Amino acid sequence: MRITKTAISGLAIALAYVASPAIAQTTATAPTAAAKVDQNAAITAFFEEYDAQQLALSPLSKSYRGIKDSDYGRWGDFTNAAEARANDAARSALKEMRARFDPAQLTPENRLSYRLFEKRAERNEAAFKYNDYGCL
Secondary structure (H helix, E strand, O other): OOOOHHHHHHHHHHHHHHHOHHHHHHHHHHHHHHHHHHHHHHHHHHHHHHHHHHHHHOHHHHHHHOOOOOOOOOOOOOOHHHHHHHHHHHHHHHHHHHHHOOHHHOOHHHHHHHHHHHHHHHHHHHHHOOHHHOOO
16 A cells, blocks of 8 residues: 555544544634635625626616616617626636635535636637627
């Protein structure tokens, strides 16, 4: 049998559990559980903030969701500059998400949301280069 760092650290953790189970359990599991909760709460807040920013730029999206505020009944900004700003916002949000969150520490639901956001941003980025082709 080959001894690796993982095997040695696993042995050390097992010995710690045997030596003092109550202390070992609280110190070994508490930071991991807290990190997962923090990551999941943080990514949920991240998605909510991104959604709020996108809604602020799109009166049509607000109307579609039934939000009646001062933008109700207005059109959005459909200029090339607005599309470039939206693409830049999606690109920077994707970069921030990848920097802040580790998918391995997320719940399955949040991991799926992470992947969906990532794929949507990548697809939008790939399509944006054809923005000025004018399909009308």
